[in-house]
Amino acid sequence: MFSRTSSALAGAIGAAAAIAPFSPAFAHAICGSRVFPATLAIDDPGVSDELALPTLTYIPSNSGGAREFDASFSYTKTIVENLGLSVTYGKTWLNPGGNGWGNLDTELKYMFYCDEPHEFMASVGLDATWANTGTTGFADPFNTFSPTIDIGKGFGDLPTSLNILRPFAVTAEFSLSVPSEAHTSSISYDNFGDASLDVALNPTVFNWGFTAQYSLPYRNANISEVGGPDFLRHMVAITEFAFQTPVGNVPLGGPVTTGTIQPGLIYMADSWQIAVEALIPINPASGNHVGIVGELHFFLDDMFPNQFLGKPLFGGRS
């Protein structure tokens, strides 16, 4: 049974601990002096063992006019150094509309480039959302495959005359979501019992987003000490921008871009972080009210650096 098995696995994950021999390990989304935090709307450019649990979203009125609450988790396991497999699963509650599980989402991702002096890193991935793994009638009845690229750039390499800009960093993500079926058909019946065939187009969607970040931890460690309470030295101010533009098999009404702008704050501790962001829809097709999203994120490679949970399945680290 799902819940029993999952609980047992969860307990095993939590209980796993062992002493391991000394061997150097590399970081997750760290390139040179820059630490790219885990972000909520788009992915960070790193690959590491990590767990987002939970990610909670509340939207008072979504694009369909329903009150929406989402809860999900995401787990990433490195297979070899810089190559990881992520699994994301979540449930949505709508009022009106009921509730149901979304389809299981997986992503194979490879961090292929890190220029340490220039704090630039990039990764590529293939995301897949699998049909028939969610609640029938609630999740799409087709697969979706999305080749993805993530990049990140810190500005710590600017000259010291531009110190004010050096704590900034940007990340970006681009992907193309291609459904396995061009359209979805269903039969509906009116009050007289007459059947009609409904055909919905499943568009190919270009997803594009970026983040702008200002890191007080970076400033404190590389530019000038940050005074005041200690928590300030853990804070990253961030605004995320995430958009979706239909580019193929576009439904009637044309290619309307939807998306959100998400200003927020991230508190980065040594082996975890917590983030809270507002969800501001860019147009009525994206939502009708400002929502909120929060996430608790664990860096398993920091928590269990030389144990199964925190290191690659094969090959260790260089």
Add this chain to the structure above:
Amino acid sequence: MMSHNPAIGLVAGLAFALVASAASAHALLKTAVPAVGGTVTASPKEIRIKFSEGVEPRFSGVALASEAGVAAPIGKPSVDPADDSVLIAPVSQPLKPGVYTVTWHAVSVDTHKTQGSFNFTLAP
């Protein structure tokens, strides 16, 4: 008794893990003497860097250079006997006034690598 709710089970397991595991992560710079971006009036006898975690001095290093990029003599780093999260590198000779760049790399006791650099000014 084990919960039948997977989310509760996982949160409980991780909470246990957080409590049970020793605090260990990347060694990130917390404070330094001379201070990051600070100004001193006397030539420092050593560079002290306080990290968020304990560090391995055998795999860690500190370099010092003038604004012109000329390396300043600096000794082999060691950790404070009372606190292995403090890396200390002796400055072998008095420095001339100017802006200096400290470049460091560290391997934390849990083996994660980090690096960074900062400037300080020695006033005339």
